[in-house]
Amino acid sequence: MKNESDFVGGLSEREQLVMAYLVQYPEIPDFELALKIGIKRSTFSTIKKRLKAKKYYTLVYLPNVAYLNIEFITLNIRVISELSSYYGVSDSSDEKKSVNFLDILKNSNRLLFSAVESNLALTLSCYENYNKFEEISDQLENNLLNLGINFSFQQELHFPIRLSEFPRFLDYSKSLFRLFGLSLEEKLEKPIFLPPQDPQLRITQVGQEILYSFLEAPGRTPREVSQLTGRPRTTTTRWLKKLVDSGVIVPRLFPNTKKLGLNILLLCRYCIISSQASTIEMSLSLIDKVLTPIILMRFGFDVIVTAVFSSFEEAKVAETHLISLMSDNDILFNVEYRNFLSLPHTITTLDYMDSFMPILTFLGETEQTS
Structure with a gap:
């Protein structure tokens, strides 16, 4: 036994x-x-x-940024070569420097996801258009300069990715099926950031209060939202169902990576050397099958992957297997970027997510009735 x-x-x-x-x-x-x-x-x-x-999992409601008039999400990868601390005091700890830098990013960007280790900062931020992205980027640089913070980037990459190019976003299902050795259909899901199913939905003042409360702190339950807003539990439940059914928010269940022994975050960028749509689709399918990413993005001929593994060795074996399969299918590609981040044992996945409140400023006028 x-x-x-x-x-x-x-x-x-x-x-x-x-x-x-x-x-x-x-x-x-x-x-x-x-x-x-x-x-x-x-x-x-x-x-x-x-x-x-x-505490093996937490249910979270993600905002459907397509509903919030967002055109694309930008992946930013910054490798920091030199940065003084947040408070302007020189510090020899690279980890502290990068964490302080991320604090500044959180105040300057509309973050959906962030991860940091040593001198590497990975962020996903959402913007209405490219002009807004440039405006926010300029604000970030000015904020750093105004605080008297000296910095330089060894590497800085920006990928403005349209919402339709996210087959998977913060979805751990395939990773868990792989971890537990369970069978799962090998196919790509449709993008989650689709236009709302009910474009005529009007969010009343009561509905907006409930929406804000769910997104303000990932993991809040309907009971907690009812207590915080002072609204009846039935009203909260009714609005939650309406917001989910209409596609305004998307439910996600986040596993506790610490308890499950998922210790490594793999970040890769593959450039597919082919102009044929069928080849790119096959590449996406193989990457999805072997690496089982929690985030899968496509930017032109580039496929960008964020995946979780139990160990560095497991991640390397998976990628070696992927390279072999790509070769067997005559798919030419380059590994443009690869990095392994250690998932801290002291926090859960939710600590990698910034508050969703900044992007809620994109919500339009709401009705003032319940």
Whole structure:
């Protein structure tokens, strides 16, 4: 008989199955998931409650930036060669320098995702158009100069990626299926940043309060939102369903990477040497299958990947396998960029996400009724 320590993340096989399907289908009711897995609803609910109580996952609602009049999301990769500390005091710790620099980024950019280690800062920010991106970038530089902070970039890359080029965004489902050794359909999902299904939806003042509260702090529950807004639980639940069904917000279930032993964040940029759409699509499919990225982006002939692994060795084996498959399919490509970041053991994935509040300023006028 297996001990708890023999299972991945200390989870039994049935717990792994429930966990994986919860992450893959966060919007599906429990009874449907139980039916899909083939277990009793009561058993499913018991396991789900146990996983939640042990903090194996957190349910988060992401803003659908397409609804907020956003045209593209910019991937920024900055390798800092020299930077004084946030408070203008020289510090020999590269880690402290980069964290302080990220603090400045958070005040200057509309962040959706950020990760930092040593002198590398990776951010995903959203903009209405390219002019707004340049304006915000200039503000960042001015903020640094006004604070008397000396800095220089060894490398700085910007990729303005249209929303339709995100087959996956902060989706851990395939990573967990790989981690647990479960079978999963090998196909790319449609982009999550689609125009809202109900373009005529008007968010009232009450609805806006509820929306803000959910996005203000990732992981808030309907009960917590009701308590904070002073609105009845039924009103909160009704608005949450309306916002999800209309595509204004997107549910995501984030696993606790620390508990599951996911310690490495792999960031790669592959340039596909082909102008044929079929070759690029095959490349995307192979990358998606082998690396199981949590974020998958396409920028012209470039495919940019962010994936999580248990170890550096596992990440290297996966990429070696990918290179072999690409060669077998006569796909020529270059590895333009590769970096491995250590996921800190003291924090969970949610700590890599900035508050969503800055991008909510893009919301238009709302009705003043409930």
